[in-house]
Amino acid sequence: MLDTPTEPSKSSIQVISRAVEILRAVSALHPPPSLGKIASKVDLPRSTVQRIVGALAEEGLVIHEQGRGGVRLGPQMASLAAAAHAVMAEDLHEILLAISAETGETTDLAVLRGDHMVFVDQVAGTQRLRTVSSVGEQFPLTTTANGRSCLSILPEALASKLIATEIERLNMDCAFDDVRQIIDSVRATGFASDLSEHTDGISALGFAFQMLSGDYYAISVPVPSTRFDQKRPLIEAALNGARTRLAQIVPGIILS
Amino acid sequence: MLDTPTEPSKSSIQVISRAVEILRAVSALHPPPSLGKIASKVDLPRSTVQRIVGALAEEGLVIHEQGRGGVRLGPQMASLAAAAHAVMAEDLHEILLAISAETGETTDLAVLRGDHMVFVDQVAGTQRLRTVSSVGEQFPLTTTANGRSCLSILPEALASKLIATEIERLNMDCAFDDVRQIIDSVRATGFASDLSEHTDGISALGFAFQMLSGDYYAISVPVPSTRFDQKRPLIEAALNGARTRLAQIVPGIILS
DNA sequence: TGTTTTGTATCGTATTATGGTACAAGTGGT
DNA sequence: ACCACTTGTACCATAATACGATACAAAACA
Numbered sequence: 245m246l247d248t249p250t251e252p253s254k255s256s257i258q259v260i261s262r263a264v265e266i267l268r269a270v271s272a273l274h275p276p277p278s279l280g281k282i283a284s285k286v287d288l289p290r291s292t293v294q295r296i297v298g299a300l301a302e303e304g305l306v307i308h309e310q311g312r313g314g315v316r317l318g319p320q321m322a323s324l325a326a327a328a329h330a331v332m333a334e335d336l337h338e339i340l341l342a343i344s345a346e347t348g349e350t351t352d353l354a355v356l357r358g359d360h361m362v363f364v365d366q367v368a369g370t371q372r373l374r375t376v377s378s379v380g381e382q383f384p385l386t387t388t389a390n391g392r393s394c395l396s397i398l399p400e401a402l403a404s405k406l407i408a409t410e411i412e413r414l415n416m417d418c419a420f421d422d423v424r425q426i427i428d429s430v431r432a433t434g435f436a437s438d439l440s441e442h443t444d445g446i447s448a449l450g451f452a453f454q455m456l457s458g459d460y461y462a463i464s465v466p467v468p469s470t471r472f473d474q475k476r477p478l479i480e481a482a483l484n485g486a487r488t489r490l491a492q493i494v495p496g497i498i499l500s
Numbered sequence: 501m502l503d504t505p506t507e508p509s510k511s512s513i514q515v516i517s518r519a520v521e522i523l524r525a526v527s528a529l530h531p532p533p534s535l536g537k538i539a540s541k542v543d544l545p546r547s548t549v550q551r552i553v554g555a556l557a558e559e560g561l562v563i564h565e566q567g568r569g570g571v572r573l574g575p576q577m578a579s580l581a582a583a584a585h586a587v588m589a590e591d592l593h594e595i596l597l598a599i600s601a602e603t604g605e606t607t608d609l610a611v612l613r614g615d616h617m618v619f620v621d622q623v624a625g626t627q628r629l630r631t632v633s634s635v636g637e638q639f640p641l642t643t644t645a646n647g648r649s650c651l652s653i654l655p656e657a658l659a660s661k662l663i664a665t666e667i668e669r670l671n672m673d674c675a676f677d678d679v680r681q682i683i684d685s686v687r688a689t690g691f692a693s694d695l696s697e698h699t700d701g702i703s704a705l706g707f708a709f710q711m712l713s714g715d716y717y718a719i720s721v722p723v724p725s726t727r728f729d730q731k732r733p734l735i736e737a738a739l740n741g742a743r744t745r746l747a748q749i750v751p752g753i754i755l756s
Numbered sequence: 757t758g759t760t761t762t763g764t765a766t767c768g769t770a771t772t773a774t775g776g777t778a779c780a781a782g783t784g785g786t
Numbered sequence: 787a788c789c790a791c792t793t794g795t796a797c798c799a800t801a802a803t804a805c806g807a808t809a810c811a812a813a814a815c816a
Contacts, residue, residue, distance in 0.1 A: 256555035257515055257519075257552060257554075257772085257773070258772075258773090258804090259513055259515045259516060259772085259773085259803095260516070261559060263513075263519075264559045264561070271580065271583035271586075278762060280762075289805080289807075290806085291765095291805080291807075291808090292804085294763080294764080295512070295513060295804075295805080299513035299517065302517070303516065303520045304751065304752075307749065308763090316587055317580075317584040317587045319750040319752070319753070320520075321584035322581065322585060322588055322712055324524075324577060324580075325577070325578065325582070325585060326712075327573060327577075328573040328574075328577035328581050329578060331527070331573045332575070335572075380614070455575070455578060456576060456578055457581065458582055459582075493563065495560065495575065513803085513804070515772095535793080536793075545775045547775050547776075547777090548773085550794080550796095551775095564794090
């Protein structure tokens with residue numbers, strides 16, 4: 245039909261491909277687009293767009309703006325979204341379990357929310373002496389392994405802003421460039437560490453990734469500083485395993 | 501092809517309907533289902549399911565579990581999900597704007613997270629003397645309008661548990677049944693109120709709803725108690741307008 | 757007023773998805 | 787070891803399916 249030089253467009257159902265393309269267009273175009281706008285954006289006949297949008301609307305994936313024309317993502321989209329989120333949460337939890345099993349240490353999952361890291365999941369370690377922190381707790385960015393790892397993959401401007409505000413907020417005695425240097429070394433090694441800098445006696449190792457939803461997550465393994473050096477290779481191996489696992493289940497994910 | 505006594509299945513693209521059905525099946529079946537499982541669940545030939553799943557996989561909406569078979573919701577689903585969430589947030593913000601314009605008062609949006617209400621959005625009122633609270637703040641359930649409205653639409657068991665724990669946590673002097681009675685009256689009137697019970701001098705009126713994502717939200721209008729009685733009819737009207745607006749843009753929404 | 761864009765509907769055509777069938781690999785039971 | 791069953795993958799003739807040009811009323815823009 246149309247030569248597609250950019251996309252091989254292998255063998256699959258065209259309608260679904262087109263429908264997804266339309267959904268993307270709807271979510272991208274900001275004043276709720278009309279059928280014509282969508283048609284020109286995805287380069288399809290208006291009538292074709294009409295049918296597909298009609299089908300999507302019947303499923304509740306899009307809704308026709310009441311009154312004047314316009315198509316927006318619908319509530320059923322959010323419903324499926326929630327399901328997808330739950331699945332990802334499960335996947336991440338399994339990854340935490342694996343890390344914890346390999347290292348015997350506690351493993352944490354945190355997400356960047358505003359200017360804090362917020363713990364959203366945790367798997368306790370099997371060691372007698374183990375670190376504790378609770379889901380929902382908030383942590384700073386510049387002094388923790390997960391915060392630092394997130395900073396290392398954030399856009400330059402945003403990272404700088406967050407660092408500056410946190411230095412001011414916490415009245416830290418370190419200089420802005422000190423933090424920058426730490427972040428640079430995180431980028432170089434792929435791992436962020438925290439050597440008793442946030443909590444005395446606790447060190448941590450971690451890495452970060454950005455979900456396709458746009459959220460920044462970080463996995464970190466905090467351990468008592470007394471055995472940190474000894475266990476570090478083991479933890480790094482486990483974290484690398486988690487990284488490859490993540491890359492498998494989320495193609496195109498941005499890893500630290 | 502097949503008689504569909506339950507569903508008229510008007511005129512639309514079957515593939516999309518089937519694809520959505522399959523997506524739902526994938527998200528519902530808990531051990532990541534195989535093609536066969538999906539096929540029997542949605543009552544379609546395996547080969548058909550294979551093609552559709554293949555197409556969905558090419559779009560990243562589902563992924564084949566590595567190793568042994570199994571289909572899960574994919575990362576692109578979460579991506580679209582995030583877009584849908586953003587759209588809903590915009591819609592809600594517009595509703596807040598409308599309420600605030602109609603009443604001249606501040607309007608808040610809160611979501612139930614764990615055992616707290618968390619403010620997620622706010623539109624400031626135009627009155628000289630206006631209430632203030634900040635996004636991210638947390639509020640208890642039993643003494644606030646938005647908390648009470650959420651309790652009124654929560655499943656009975658969960659609501660009871662949350663009420664009990666909060667009474668204990670806050671060392672409240674009121675009895676469990678007192679709160680239950682308040683919630684019952686919320687159910688009867690459709691509005692939850694807070695008459696200077698949470699913050700002295702501030703009263704509020706609100707209602708709650710459950711998004712298709714499963715989250716419980718509440719919209720509330722806090723006003724200085726001095727003018728609460730006078731403005732109450734106006735606020736109720738504005739809130740009712742918001743309710744109908746919500747029902748329009750989110751068909752099937754559960755309102756308080 | 758005229759002109760463009762909106763949503764909606766119809767309809768003949770051939771492109772499209774269909775689903776029956778088949779095969780190799782792997783699993784669980786006996 | 788076996789068999790029975792399910793897994794993912796592939797092929798292909800068929801007709802049902804989605805296609806898209808065309809048309810129309812209404813509303814928005816100029």
